[in-house]
Amino acid sequence: MGPVDIILRQFDRATVIAFACIVVLLFIGALAEPAFLSPKYLVQQLHVASFLGVVATGVMLVILLGHIDLSIPWTIGVGGMMATGAAGILGPELGVPLAIPFGISCGAAIGFINGLGVAYLRAPAMIFTLGMNAVAQGLMVYHTGGFAPQDRATEFMRELAVGHLVPGVPNPLLIWLVLGAATMFMLNRTTLGRRIYAIGNQERAVFLSGVDTRRVVLICFVISGACAAAAGVLLAGWANRSYQAMGDPYLLPTIAAIILGGTNVLGGRGKYIGTVAGVILITILQSMLSVVQPQRYFVQLGLDMPADTFRQVVFGLVIIAMLLLYGRNQRVTA
Template sequence: MLRFLPRIDAATLIAFGCILLLLLLGAAAKPGFLSVDYLAQQLQIASFLGTIATGAMIVILIGQIDLSIPWTIAIGGMMATGASGILGDALGVPLAIPFGIFCGLLVGVVNGLGVAYLRAPSMIFTLGMNAVAQGLMVFHTGGFAPQDRATGLMVAIASGQLIPGISNPLLVWIVLGAVTVYMLTSTRLGRQIYAIGNRERAVFLSGVDSRRVTVIAFALSGTCAAAGGVLLAGWANRSYQAMGDPYLLPTIAAIVLGGTNVLGGRGTYLGTVAGVILITLLQSILSVLQPQDYFAEIGIRLPADVFRQVVFGLVIIVMMMFYGREKVVR
């Protein structure tokens, strides 16, 4: 199975090349775009997306997809900020972060069980779980915006700097990324993930419990999504319904832009890092240039957030066409 180990491929190099082009474009469009403070801010913003994309990438590597990410993020943030009301102040304050992440883990495990043992299509099952999570959160808040605030520890992790010059969310992403790289490249589980993405039936016939690996992959996705929600809640000092909705398309777009095959079996975490930074810079560039204003002049009026979603959707479609063509050629 050594041939399934990830390598730096052309897609990753292209992603880093696009990052360089965006940096040059941003520098030309906005004075101070390349300043240390601004780039540090962009890396902090990228760390939220990077944390979420880490787990989603693992699911894509096995040839599946997790569409429950938006409301798993909301569950993580809302359960962490509301832990005191559920567990009481004595336990809710110190256990707010692990409680929120644990709730996301449960969502991931349910997704994994449904896909692995019920053989339900991951796209349909996780989309249904996203709706279930939404309903549970609306019931939890009574249909209103929650009044809970983030704990001091959540705010410190999301906004502080344990190491001067490196924001805590970025530090969390670095540690998480290092663990993920080790898992994917140096453990049996990592080799099994790549192998299942290439040909699950052959892996199953070789004696590997592919269903267990699938459950683990979805559990990691739910855990990372909830961790991203906890970070976002700490950064905003509050949680709110639909807080994860803006992250589904950027997450998938970042992963595929980094060279991870959406059909599974190929991709590197370094490529995902490049894709996350690329998407973050692209969002920043779109905010600076306001290209939707040019379309408005010809009668096409799109809000800024809608325009960004269109761009991310087109990126995913183009990469899907590329992967499909590549598979035919191979």
């Protein structure tokens, strides 16, 4: 099976619907603002989507197992804040060149603890990862003394987030493309990928067949933590600094994007190209809500809702709707 065949197999019903919704949103946005369809604007939206896409890559693996990772917000913050503060922690000679791997390693460490708790201690993923999110928040508040971090991104972090190694293609988008291709290959062509789907369908049966399911769960949580921290590094480079709660806006959009792409929240089914479509769809939806500002029409009803609050309501409704649409389906191996 060649790469083209692998990509074609990814286009299931949910993926097609997601891409159709993208086209509809672009059309609606163009009616409100003609520049919505300009190449410059579309590349800019893909640039923004790449941060969410990197996070969603790791979280999707966890959801395919039938688990959830709610430590994402502050794992992103840990990645960004540890990368920008590496020089002060490791010293300038080591901290500057190792800033990016140090930040990503800290996120992977959080994922490792999550994996130990869920796989080996059999703790509920929702509760354990939510607790780890609180632990990471407390550690970062202690690290900064409760104040905004004064550290700045390194030149390489800045170049990685806003530069263009390939003309016309932002580096974060290029990173997401490479990461996505590797993830798609892993899910479709490797033993680990087949085991992830199998565990999501019936973990007990996979364990009885002789597979160390705990190790697979641990690996996926480590990847999820590393991806979240990598997104934090990119966000810190983009803003030229890290800041507290920098990952808070990413939890609901990440879950919504994955579910919109057709990944079963109970595990066992999902296509990575669907997650890509979901990420782009959520990004365009965010942009369209900012441009059109539909919440202003609720003022006449006495509902003066801030834009950020309205977006959270929309994302919550999207997740509920997709759960009702996909959540009842029987889990099958992809």
